[in-house]
Every structure is written in C-alpha cells, then in structure tokens.
Amino acid sequence: MTFPPELLQRLSIAQRVTVLTGAGVSAESGVPTFRDAQTGLWAKFKPEELATPTAFRREPRLVWEWYAWRRELVAKAKPNPAHIALVEWEKRVPAFTLITQNVDDLHRRAGSRNVIELHGNITRTKCFDENVVVKSWPETAEIPPRCPRCGGFLRPDVVWFGEAMPEEETSRAFAASAQCDVFLSIGTSAIVHPAASLPFHALEHGATVIEINPDPTPLTDEANYVLTGAAGVILPELVRALA
Numbered sequence: 001m002t003f004p005p006e007l008l009q010r011l012s013i014a015q016r017v018t019v020l021t022g023a024g025v026s027a028e029s030g031v032p033t034f035r036d037a038q039t040g041l042w043a044k045f046k047p048e049e050l051a052t053p054t055a056f057r058r059e060p061r062l063v064w065e066w067y068a069w070r071r072e073l074v075a076k077a078k079p080n081p082a083h084i085a086l087v088e089w090e091k092r093v094p095a096f097t098l099i100t101q102n103v104d105d106l107h108r109r110a111g112s113r114n115v116i117e118l119h120g121n122i123t124r125t126k127c128f129d130e131n132v133v134v135k136s137w138p139e140t141a142e143i144p145p146r147c148p149r150c151g152g153f154l155r156p157d158v159v160w161f162g163e164a165m166p167e168e169e170t171s172r173a174f175a176a177s178a179q180c181d182v183f184l185s186i187g188t189s190a191i192v193h194p195a196a197s198l199p200f201h202a203l204e205h206g207a208t209v210i211e212i213n214p215d216p217t218p219l220t221d222e223a224n225y226v227l228t229g230a231a232g233v234i235l236p237e238l239v240r241a242l243a
C-alpha cells in the first residue's frame with residue numbers, strides 16, 4: 001500500500017499522537033462490531049436497546065446474559081495486527097495516547113500502555129446500586145448475581161447509552177485530542193457521542209486528522225486524510241512505512 005508522501009512526512013515528525021479506536025479495530029479478532037448484524041440468539045436485539053440502564057432494570061437476566069456471551073467471545077479473541085501495530089507505534093513516540101470506545105480489553109492485552117477506556121471494560125463487574133467495582137462474589141445460580149455487600153444486582157462495568165461518561169477519562173481524552181500533532185480515528189462509525197466529537201476537537205486545535213475505516217462516516221469529509229480499508233491491513237503497513 002502506498003501512502004501520500006506528505007502524510008508520511010507529517011506522521012514521522014509527530015511527537016504527540018492521539019488515536020481513537022472503535023469496534024472496527026477488533027473486527028479482525030472476530031469480535032462483531034455494533035453495526036454488524038448480531039449473531040444467533042442476539043440477532044433480534046439492537047445493542048442500543050440492550051446497552052441501557054432501562055433495559056437492565058426491565059430485563060436484568062437478559063442483559064446480564066448478553067454481556068456474559070460477549071465476555072466469553074472476547075476472552076477467546078486475540079489481539080490482531082491492528083492492535084499490535086498501535087503497540088509498536090506507541091514505543092516510538094514521546095506522547096502517544098490511545099483512546100478506545102471498545103470494552104473488550106484487547107488493547108491492554110496487546111500491550112498498549114497509555115489506554116483511555118472511554119466506555120469501560122467488559123471484564124470488570126460493578127454493583128448497579130453502589131456503582132463500585134466488585135472483584136468476586138459467591139457462586140450462585142441466580143442471574144444476575146448479587147452484590148456481596150448490599151445485595152443489589154451486579155452489572156458489567158461499562159458505560160451504557162444514557163449514562164454519564166467517566167469524568168476523568170473523558171477530560172483526559174479531550175485534553176489529548178486538543179494537544180496532539182496528529183489524531184487518528186480508526187475503525188469507528190463516529191456516531192456515538194461524546195467520543196465522536198474528539199476528532200473534531202482535534203481539528204479545531206490544529207491537529208492533522210486521519211481516518212482509517214472501510215466505510216465513510218460523518219468524519220470522512222472533514223478529515224485531512226482518509227485511508228479506506230481494514231485496520232489490520234493498513235496500520236501495520238503504515239507503521240512499517242514510518243520505520
């Protein structure tokens with residue numbers, strides 16, 4: 001794959017690189033994206049309908065089982081060349097910030113260090129009532145299991161639609177988007193807010209914005225460069241071209 005020489009020049013001198021990833025980066029690890037049709041049992045549900053506190057209150061068992069299914073799928077998945085290329089790039093840049101919308105833990109498992117998990121992490125569980133992480137709970141047949149302290153339902157430690165964003169992670173993500181030389185939006189449909197506003201925030205602060213995605217998104221017309229294709233193919237070639 002050939003890249004525009006001025007893009008390679010820009011990236012090779014960049015000292016502060018900020019990356020935003022979405023489900024597309026994990027697609028080549030076999031983790032279905034949100035816009036892919038859900039498979040099997042879950043085909044009849046839309047993520048926006050299940051990933052909400054209202055859905056959990058109404059059908060705690062169904063929502064817990066959807067996440068249990070996704071946790072199992074993610075546990076079996078492996079980081080792919082896109083995750084690995086980002087680990088490689090981080091080692092070569094003084095200030096590299098990886099902001100992810102993904103809750104699949106694959107960036108951390110790949111070895112990325114400076115990761116901001118905007119929407120939480122499916123491998124962590126918290127108490128729905130106390131909103132604190134719960135590391136273990138007594139074996140039970142009850143679904144969802146209950147908090148050993150207060151008896152409330154346990155839930156995945158992820159940010160649902162309609163829930164407030166984690167303050168610290170969100171402000172760090174906006175700061176990293178305002179202070180970077182280059183911002184890459186990779187494998188995201190750029191629809192979910194406030195994550196989707198980060199590349200525009202970077203543009204407003206003078207960063208060069210690059211989108212890597214097989215399909216057009218609301219960012220495509222505004223980005224300075226658009227590399228159309230799969231992250232697992234483009235990222236390793238881009239990082240190699242920068243070497």
Ligand code: BV8
Pocket residue numbers: 021022023024025027028033034035036048051101102103119158159160161162163164165186187188189190191192193194195212213214215217229230231232
């Ligand atoms: C909040 C965790 C307020 C759970 C997720 C402003 C405008 C419009 C709406 C809103 C707004 N502000 C707030 C909203 C509401 C809402 C929202 O944005 N709704 C959307 C639907 C319009 N936002 C919220 O509710 C947020 N909260 O703003 O709080 C508030 C304040 C105070 C008090 C109360 C409330 C919270 C949003 C977080 C939701 N949680 N995940 C879980 O995972 O179960 S979002 C979830 O969906 C993901 O984390 C991700 O963010 C999103 C999916 O998007 P993508 O990652 O982009 O994945 P997608 O499938 O869409 O696209 C994949 C892309 O990959 C595609 O483009 C495809 O082409 C590409 N691709 C495919 N293969 C590859 C590839 N790319 C590269 N390589 C490949 N091989």
